[in-house]
Amino acid sequence: MVKIMKKRIYYWVYEKYIDKPVISKVILETKVMINILMAKMSPQESFLILELSGSEKQIEEALNLLKKYGEYEDIPKIIEKNKERCIDCGACIVHCPVKAIYQDEDYSVVFNEEECIGCKNCVKVCPLKAIKIFDI
Numbered sequence: 001m002v003k004i005m006k007k008r009i010y011y012w013v014y015e016k017y018i019d020k021p022v023i024s025k026v027i028l029e030t031k032v033m034i035n036i037l038m039a040k041m042s043p044q045e046s047f048l049i050l051e052l053s054g055s056e057k058q059i060e061e062a063l064n065l066l067k068k069y070g071e072y073e074d075i076p077k078i079i080e081k082n083k084e085r086c087i088d089c090g091a092c093i094v095h096c097p098v099k100a101i102y103q104d105e106d107y108s109v110v111f112n113e114e115e116c117i118g119c120k121n122c123v124k125v126c127p128l129k130a131i132k133i134f135d136i
């Protein structure tokens with residue numbers, strides 16, 4: 001059975017391709033599934049956060065194709081909760097666009113680094129400055 005992997009990337013489309021259906025083309029040609037987690041589009045800039053799902057080979061092919069039309073960077077693990085500061089108020093949970101923050105059975109707030117895309121929403125809303133994002 002083929003193992004399905006997930007990969008999250010930052011992606012900038014080159015200016016000359018901004019009005020082209022780049023993501024659709026990659027999906028059609030590689031059959032990889034692409035979830036657009038975030039998109040900032042303007043006539044001058046197209047910045048996306050993408051989640052690719054598929055076999056290792058499909059993801060490799062998709063990344064090679066994406067490279068023709070823009071530049072990408074891996075999203076590293078970047079988040080850490082300061083356990084001394086956090087009071088588990090839960091204020092950060094609803095502001096996470098990818099549900100990377102949740103409460104476990106004993107109501108303590110947990111961050112899932114695998115899911116985090118580094119948007120910093122939680123950092124902005126935390127009243128105790130208990131979340132740190134690493135710039136790698």
Ligand code: SF4
Binds near residue numbers: 092
């Ligand atoms: S908002 Fe801050 S203090 Fe509240 S649960 Fe989240 S990290 Fe902890």
Ligand code: SF4
Binds near residue numbers: 096097115116
């Ligand atoms: S930075 Fe915070 S809000 Fe943004 S994805 Fe990561 S955990 Fe969620």
